[in-house]
Amino acid sequence: MRLQQPIYVDKPVASIKLKISATDIPTSASVTITDIQLQAGEQPTGIVPNPAEVGTTIGRAQYRNGVINPGLQVVALSNADKAAPVYMRIRGKGVTRVGAYKFGALNGVAEVDGLNHYASQGYGRAPIITERQDLTLNTVLTGRAHLQASWNERS
Structure with missing residues (x-):
C-alpha cells in the first residue's frame, strides 16, 4: 500500500521524523512495515505492488502499476518458476519506449x-x-506516463 503526504517548507529539510501507527486492527493481526521511500517533488513515481495482490500464490495474475519518468529504469519484482510474457498498458503523451517495445508518439492509451x-x-x-x-x-x-504491467506467474 502506498501512502502519500507532501512536505511543504521554504528551506531545505534537515531531518524528518516519522510516526507510523496502525488503528482499528484486530488484536490477532500483525502489521509489518517493509520499507519507507521519500521522494523529492509533488508526484509519486515508480512501480508499486497492487495492494490486492500482496501475498499472491504462484499461478495467479500479478499486477504492477505506477508513474514512470523519462530515463527511469522500471523494476517489477517477480519470482516466477517459469518465464511469462507481460501485458503493458501505458497512458502518456509524446515519443515513448518501454524496454524493447517502441510505442511511438503517444497521445493517450496504448x-x-x-x-x-x-x-x-x-x-x-x-x-x-x-x-x-x-x-x-x-x-x-x-x-x-502511467504504466500498468501484468503477467501470470506459472508453475
Missing part, C-alpha cells in the same frame, strides 16, 4: 500483450519475465 501477440500501436518485443528474475525495463519518454 497497450501491448505478449501472451496474445497483440499491440494497439508501435513495434518491438513485448517484455518477458524470465525464470526467477525481476522484470527490468529501460524507458525513453517525452514526459511522465
Whole structure:
C-alpha cells in the first residue's frame, strides 16, 4: 500500500521524523512495515505492488502499476518458476519506449500483450519475465506516463 503526504517548507529539510501507527486492527493481526521511500517533488513515481495482490500464490495474475519518468529504469519484482510474457498498458503523451517495445508518439492509451501477440500501436518485443528474475525495463519518454504491467506467474 502506498501512502502519500507532501512536505511543504521554504528551506531545505534537515531531518524528518516519522510516526507510523496502525488503528482499528484486530488484536490477532500483525502489521509489518517493509520499507519507507521519500521522494523529492509533488508526484509519486515508480512501480508499486497492487495492494490486492500482496501475498499472491504462484499461478495467479500479478499486477504492477505506477508513474514512470523519462530515463527511469522500471523494476517489477517477480519470482516466477517459469518465464511469462507481460501485458503493458501505458497512458502518456509524446515519443515513448518501454524496454524493447517502441510505442511511438503517444497521445493517450496504448497497450501491448505478449501472451496474445497483440499491440494497439508501435513495434518491438513485448517484455518477458524470465525464470526467477525481476522484470527490468529501460524507458525513453517525452514526459511522465502511467504504466500498468501484468503477467501470470506459472508453475
